[in-house]
Amino acid sequence: MAEVRIPPFVRIDYFSVDFHHKDGAKIREIAKFNTKAFLSGGSATSWDSRINVISPDRKFLYAHFGREYLIEVVDLAAGKIVKQFRRTYPKVPHAERSWEADFRKKNGSPKIEYETDILGLYPVDGHIWVATSTEDKSIGRLIDVFDRDGRFIDSFYLGAGRSLMAVSEDFILCEETNEDETVTIVKYRIGSAQI
DSSP, rough: OOOOOOOOOOEEEEEEEEOOOOTHHHHHEEEEEEEEEEEOOOEEOOEEEEEEEOTSSSSSEEEEEEEOOOOEEETTTEEEEEEEEOOOOOOOOOOOOOOHHHHHHHHHHOOOOOOOOEEEEEEEETTEEEEEEEEEETEEEEEEETTTTEEEEEEEEOOTTTTEEEEEESSEEEEEOTTSSSSSEEEEOOOOOOO
């Protein structure tokens, strides 16, 4: 019997945010986000990011779904997306990993040209820190800072060898990889800027 191969295709998936009772019963859907996935006979992979975090006051959900620089803010009480914000962002070329070329050849998937713009969202103290795909080996990952209304405030580099893990009003936690490849979790105190 001949093998039947399904032709490759891109599928739009959705991710929904729902309210549920304590017993697990769904009350209602609050928001829906679309993402793209590549499917072929026997394999699948997602090209899009799925990042969502709740604000410290638990009133808002900050979400990034896709590859472009776009952050959507869901008011959890109102049950709807209340704002979207973005900034002009230079695309970072995708560094293809060793397995990707073989995967593309076997499955007919498209080549990824650019990295996902946003890698992490960290709401804190009326701001949201955005870990971007821009990284310089000597100064680290680029972090953008927005105010709660989505206005861009500033950017900074986290420092070479550091990955942002968590942010609070007074400190940040970073994973640091040393020259000998040991990994350390470091807590840094955040000072207030005097203007």
